[in-house]
Amino acid sequence: MAGQSFPPAKKNYFWGRISRDDSELELKRGGFTEGKFLLRESISTPGNYVISIVHNNKVHHYSIERQPDGKVMIADGKRFSGPVELLEHHRKTLDGFLTKPTVECRRPTGQSPIYYREVTTLMLDKELFAAAQRKGLTGAKLADALGPQRALFIKEVSRNLHTKMSWFHGQIDRDEAGRRINMSGHKDGKFLVRQRDDPSSFALTISHQMGSKHYRVDKDMRAHTFCIEAGPKFDNLMLLIDHYYNRTDGLLCKLTEACKAPGFEQVEQVYAGLDDNAFYSSIGDMNLNSTLTNGVSPTRPLQPIGNNPWESGARARPPRPTEPPKIDMRNLIDLDEPETEAPPIPFPRSNNNFKDNLQDIYDTVPRDEDTFNLRREQISLSDTLGSGNFGAVMKGNYKRPDGGIIPVAVKTLKQGPESAVQSSEILKEAKVMAGLKHRHIVRMIGVCKGSDMMLVLELAPLGPLNRYLKDHPSMPVQSILEIMYQVAKGMEYLESVNFIHRDLAARNVLLMDEKFAKISDFGMSKALGMDNEYYKAEAAGKWPLKWYAPECIYYFKFDSKSDVWSYGVTLWEALSYGAKPYKGKKGAEILRMIEDGDRMDKPQQCAPGVYNIMQKCWIYQKEERPTFKEIVTLMYKYRQ
Known part of the structure; x- marks a missing residue:
């Protein structure tokens, strides 16, 4: 057909409707290459496209806008029948591009390319x-609906597609x-999302700060548009x-995860019930125009599981980079121990009731503005427990x-030209820790x-x-496994409140007694969920590389799955x-070892099943690592 554009989904460089950040992440896999590119559909304006391309180790994005006559163009560029034709033109000539794709x-x-958060192009087809x-379309009308009129038909079908999404709970009230x-x-x-009593309105319920x-x-x-109060309008709830x-x-925060409706597993079967090869074969037998399925290859679909298939384990997982990004190791300070330790203090061995008694004492400390801001005369110091980046850690x-006296640990700040900056950092740590409430977190x-x-801590x-185990090599393995089960519980809590530690290691697991542990040192921690789905550092610093996952080292990106990698190293320690x-x-x-698929050997006194947990934590692709909730389940059977 004259003027007919080539369907983008037939091209395996077309990724569907993915975000700018996700496109940059994919282009970075395997290292930047001049002219490396992908094509994606605009998230904000369906029907428009974006070319993301690498030039001089940076990703540049070219918006391709749909014109009134159906053609597409970049700003001040030539018009083409579709984005594929536009790309083919720029493969041969720059014509406004910085580099050729x-x-x-x-x-x-x-x-398959992604269309909506829980819908791939294949599912949409x-x-x-x-x-x-259902409409009884046959012959030319069917060909028009699924071919040239596809965009209009998608708009019509998508108006009610929300009813099949994991996040749609039907007509329930606010309390439910x-x-x-x-x-x-x-x-x-x-x-x-729920249907309100008024059929012309819905409600979006979001979790924020435990409410x-x-x-x-x-x-x-x-x-036929949807909007939240005075916000932007959309053609459907999916958008x-x-x-x-x-x-x-x-909103108070961005959306991060769907709360699945009861019985959503039955809805999943709607998508899984028809074999994909049979589906495309049946369409092919109708001798319709090849564009009616937008050219999607007959491949296995991504099954909806209630989360964005782009970010969840539902998506087909990309292989790890065969050629990892080039990084300058001079910019990464490889620290065996981020904190230098003072000579060990001979802590008294606790009796069986010490931990519970101490917990009772700390439970009586009120949490308000007056108790947060302490006076110097309220604090007395004695032994030095250790020293670190900020200064000394004292017993006091x-x-x-x-008038009651409570034993505490006190982190003091070194005096010097950088004290003002360090004071700001230590206050950040204090505010972070003030909001964390869990029995296995200091x-x-x-x-x-x-x-x-x-900074005054319990x-x-x-x-x-790590220090206690070096001094007590006869500590029973079962006690160690109980401790590490508790660490997993503490990290599960952090995961549940969308919080990353970034420095989980045996040195930052403190013992109340031989059977009770707490996670400490939140100086590098970051809260997620307000503006980002992960934390990205601006540059490398004094980082404990031996505890860090590949994505942290290569891309400076951290989330709960990178903490999972650190947990595996801590369990090994x-x-x-x-x-x-x-x-x-x-x-x-170490990086070469990880890239080659090698991992640390099983510790001598480690059960094969526990070593298997370590190995799960060290899977290269973070999407395939277990969550802390899953780790708690795995570790439970090994606890004492």
Whole structure:
């Protein structure tokens, strides 16, 4: 047909409707190559496209806009029948581009392009075909609906597609929506959509800071658009949800995870019920124009599991880079131990009731503004427990307003030209810890702002796990496994509140007694969920590389799955009785070892099943690593 454009989905460099950040991440896999490119559909304006291309080790994005006559063009460029034709033109001539698109960034085998957060192009094709059958379309009308008129038909079908999404809970009231969010576990950005009594409106319920916030979603019955209060308007709820995954736009936080509706597993079978090869074969037998399925290859679909298939384990996982990005190791300080330790303090061995008694004491400390800001006369110092980046860590006592004395650990700030910056950092750590409430996370008592800045914490009498194990090589393996089960529980809590530690290691696991541990040192921690789906550091620093996952080292990106990698190293340390990981190896050697698929050997006293957990934590592709919730389940059977 004259003027007919080539379907983008026939090209394996077309990724569908993915975000700018995701496109940059894919282009970085395997290292930047001049002219490496991919094509994606605009998230904000369906029908428009974007070419993302590498030039001089940076990713540049060219917007391709749909014109009134159906053709497409970049700003001040020539018009073409479609984005593929435009790309082919720029392969031969720059014509406004900084570099020619010469190296295709291809989707992994079996991965269909993504259209909506829970819908691949392949899934959408099935929905369109089923809708056409329900309307009784045959012959030329069917060919038009699934071919030249495809964009209009998608718009029509998508108006009710939300009813098949994991996040749509039907007609429930406000209280029930809050209860379902609470039952599934609060996490900033977890959400659901419900039908209100008024058929012209819906409601979006979001988890934020352990509570539920409700937003009214109005539907313009005449224009068939949806919006939240005075926010932007969308043709369907699918687009609205996609938008708020990428922008807050007035919400308390971005959407991060769907709260799945009860019985959603049955809905999944709607998509899984028809064999894909049979599906495309049946269409092919109709001798329709080849564009009616937008050229999607007959590959295995991504099954919806209630999350974005782009970010969840549902997507076809890309292979790890065969040629990792080039990094300058001079910019990464390879630290065996980020903190230097003072000579061991002979902590008294605790009796069986010590931990419980101490917990009772700390439970009586009120949490308010007065107790957060402590006075210097309330703090007395004694032994030095260690020293680190900020200064010394001292043993001491805190005198409460009622006269009671509580044993504490005090992190003091070194005096010097950088004290002001360090004071700011230590205050950040204090505020972070003040919001964390879990029995396996060190509690913060408060901050003392005097001539010396002090961070006052609960005292863990037996000190760091790695040091204790070196001094007590006869500690039973079962006790170590119980400790590491508790660490997994603490990290599960951090994961549930969308918080990353970034420095999980045996040195930062403190012992209350031989059977009770707490996670400490949140100086490098970051809270997620307000603006980002992961934390990205601006540059490398004094980082403990031996505990870091590949994506942290290569891309400076951190999330709960990178903490999972660190947990695997910490578990290895614990069962090696405080031995240093990768002993004798430096940063470049460790990276080469990881890239080659080699991992640290099983510790001598480690059960095969526990070593298998370590290996799961060290899977190169982070999407395939277990969550901390799964690790807790795996570790449970090995605890004492």
